[in-house]
Amino acid sequence: MLGVEKKNKQKGAALLELLVGILLMALVATTLFAIMSTMVKSWRESSSKLEVLHTARYVVDSMVRELRYADQYVLESPTRLTFRNKGLGGTVGNTYCYYLSPVDRKMYRMGPDASPQPMSGANVAGASTVELYAGENGLFVVSGSETAEITLIAVDSMSGQRVTIHAAVTGITDYLK
Numbered sequence: 001m002l003g004v005e006k007k008n009k010q011k012g013a014a015l016l017e018l019l020v021g022i023l024l025m026a027l028v029a030t031t032l033f034a035i036m037s038t039m040v041k042s043w044r045e046s047s048s049k050l051e052v053l054h055t056a057r058y059v060v061d062s063m064v065r066e067l068r069y070a071d072q073y074v075l076e077s078p079t080r081l082t083f084r085n086k087g088l089g090g091t092v093g094n095t096y097c098y099y100l101s102p103v104d105r106k107m108y109r110m111g112p113d114a115s116p117q118p119m120s121g122a123n124v125a126g127a128s129t130v131e132l133y134a135g136e137n138g139l140f141v142v143s144g145s146e147t148a149e150i151t152l153i154a155v156d157s158m159s160g161q162r163v164t165i166h167a168a169v170t171g172i173t174d175y176l177k
Helices: 014-068
Strands: 070-077 080-084 095-100 105-108 130-136 140-144 148-157 162-170
Touching: 014 070, 014 080, 014 105, 014 130, 014 162, 070 140, 070 162, 080 140, 095 130, 095 148
Parallel strands: none
Antiparallel strands: 070 080, 080 095, 095 105, 130 148, 140 148, 148 162
């Protein structure tokens, strides 16, 4: 029996081994897909919140920088503030206005002899938009004619991400004289 060879040598994978391999690969692919979709969802949510935060911060910071040099604030409504800026030379300056539009939920700045300019920018069609809202007591609260408080709420229209920013401004023009 020494010279007898077995003729039943297997030269490939059996059907059962092939099915087990395909099943394991499908399980790994499903797990990777679930992990990747969770990561993409998390990235979208954080990008949305960051967009909302940047828009709100830009609007409030722009207002604070300009309102700091105002010598008089006039609250026309809880969402409309008119102010006068004196030049650094102490001469009477121009009158400006910030107001929140109830139509497109954007903040506008209007100067003398100029059309209103949106501060929150245009949005790409089909993309989420950042809508701006006044706080509980209004967008602007004026204490006397020297201090203005700003409470701005920014909301992403698609994700519902919401950011509230508070700021207070006291005019410094009296101190620059």
